[in-house]
Amino acid sequence: MDLKITKYSRQRDIILRILRSTKCHPTADWIYEKVKKEIPNISLGTVYRNLNFLADKGKIRRFSFGGTTAQFDGDLRDHYHIRCDWCKRIEDVPHISTRISCQEIESLTGYRIHSLNLFFSGICPECQRKGEQ
Amino acid sequence: MDLKITKYSRQRDIILRILRSTKCHPTADWIYEKVKKEIPNISLGTVYRNLNFLADKGKIRRFSFGGTTAQFDGDLRDHYHIRCDWCKRIEDVPHISTRISCQEIESLTGYRIHSLNLFFSGICPECQRKGEQ
DNA sequence: AATAATATTAGTTATTATTATTGTTTTTAT
DNA sequence: ATAAAAACAATAATAATAACTAATATTATT
Ligand SMILES: [Mn+2]
Ligand SMILES: [Mn+2]
Ligand SMILES: [Zn+2]
Ligand SMILES: [Zn+2]
Numbered sequence: 001m002d003l004k005i006t007k008y009s010r011q012r013d014i015i016l017r018i019l020r021s022t023k024c025h026p027t028a029d030w031i032y033e034k035v036k037k038e039i040p041n042i043s044l045g046t047v048y049r050n051l052n053f054l055a056d057k058g059k060i061r062r063f064s065f066g067g068t069t070a071q072f073d074g075d076l077r078d079h080y081h082i083r084c085d086w087c088k089r090i091e092d093v094p095h096i097s098t099r100i101s102c103q104e105i106e107s108l109t110g111y112r113i114h115s116l117n118l119f120f121s122g123i124c125p126e127c128q129r130k131g132e133q
Numbered sequence: 134m135d136l137k138i139t140k141y142s143r144q145r146d147i148i149l150r151i152l153r154s155t156k157c158h159p160t161a162d163w164i165y166e167k168v169k170k171e172i173p174n175i176s177l178g179t180v181y182r183n184l185n186f187l188a189d190k191g192k193i194r195r196f197s198f199g200g201t202t203a204q205f206d207g208d209l210r211d212h213y214h215i216r217c218d219w220c221k222r223i224e225d226v227p228h229i230s231t232r233i234s235c236q237e238i239e240s241l242t243g244y245r246i247h248s249l250n251l252f253f254s255g256i257c258p259e260c261q262r263k264g265e266q
Numbered sequence: 267a268a269t270a271a272t273a274t275t276a277g278t279t280a281t282t283a284t285t286a287t288t289g290t291t292t293t294t295a296t
Numbered sequence: 297a298t299a300a301a302a303a304c305a306a307t308a309a310t311a312a313t314a315a316c317t318a319a320t321a322t323t324a325t326t
Contacts, residue, residue, distance in 0.1 A: 007273050007322050028312085043276050048313060050274095064197045068284065069312065082244055093238060100233070100251070105226060110258035111215055117252050118233070125243035140293050140302050161283085176305045181284065183303095201313065202283060 012050045014038055019051075019060060020074035025081070025090050027069045065090060065119065080117070084124035093120065145183045147171055152184075152193060152207035158214070158223050160202045198223060198252065213250070217257035226253065 018034045019026065032047045051072055055062035061073040065083050071090070080093040102113045151167045152159070165180045184205055188195035194206040198216050204223070213226040235246045 009274060009322085011275075041276065043278090044312095045277080045314080046275060052314095068203070070201070082238070082242055082246075084244070085247060091242065093242060096233065096237060096241075100229065102253070104229060105215070105253055106255075108229070109215055109224065109226060109253075110261075111217070111253070111255040112261060113215075113253050113255040114218060115254050117254070119250050120235070120238055120242075120244070120246050121248050121250070122239075122244040122246040128243075128245060142293085142303060144304075174305065176307090178285080178306080179304065185285095 006053075009050070011035070011039060011042055011046050012054070015047060015050050016054060016059065016074065019072055022074075023092070025071045025073050027071055029069075031072070063117065065121075080119060082120040082122065084127055085121050086123055086127040089124060091124075093118075139186075142183070144168070144172060144175055144179050145187070148180060148183050149187060149192070149207065152205055155207070156225070158196075158204045158206050160204055162202075164205070196250070198254075213252060215253040215255065217260055218254050219256055219260040222257060224257075226251075 014035055015031060018031055024030075028044070028048050028051055031051070032042070032044050035042050035047060051060070051062065051070075054060045055072070059076075061076065062070055063073070064070045065081070067088070075092070080096065081090055082093050083090045096118075100116060100118075102116060105111070106113050147168055148164060151164055157163075161177070161181050161184055164184070165175070165177050168175050168180060184193070184195065184203075187193045188205070192209075194209065195203055196206070197203045198214070200221070208225070213229065214223055215226050216223045229251075233249060233251075235249060238244070239246055
């Protein structure tokens, strides 16, 4: 919750800036390669540590779409995701008009709900054009 | 799609039966431990191979909820999931009345949509009772 | 400003999940 | 019964992530 109680770190700052400046949903390794251009001797462990830290504090999102590696999203605005089953690309679904009643889910499950994640999978336009697989 | 073209395998049969008979959303390793009681010398690789095979054929679901290991679900009926942020348990959300318009998403993104996954996270009733963390 | 306390780091090693390989066995088609 | 194909167990290899440690950077206190 409170990022204030932590000390400043240039590494964390840059990691957060890079994540926020991309539209893709990168892996720790992807971010590592980017940060290395600014801090050549940063270590992958630092990237993981800070990504997990930021995710735990709710400053970024961490998820994985069936794949084996975690992916991160610096965009905290309400939005959803779609993945192509063939080329595996992930894109934002910017806005949908339907409202899902979290209150209904809360009374149905007894949970206090923090977040709602909606993701679709299917075939992207490009793969549709290219045809089978 | 067609499981028919493959040869019969007792191992795959048992893996599928075990997955279908549990309400939890187990990892490959959890299933491995169960299968071992029936086939003591089965190998973990066989479990992985068959789970991936079944998932690729659409006979089971494979996903991971932020954690580092894949989880599987033998229940193909439309239903959604919720995870407790504290104890990490995952449960089914059996049914929700909201309608999400996949057609709207299709026209918005150009994707041909195959599936819709909805998952919530929050605090389970038990953790709420126990209090902080 | 100097000092002390502590968070964070780079570098490294360890762990864990998953996939690939290989030689053998089981299943199916002829 | 024979042969081809698929699946197997066992194992080695890979890849993702976490843990450790001594050094450094940041903050708080004097
Ligand atoms: Mn996004
Ligand atoms: Mn389920
Ligand atoms: Zn595609
Ligand atoms: Zn809980």
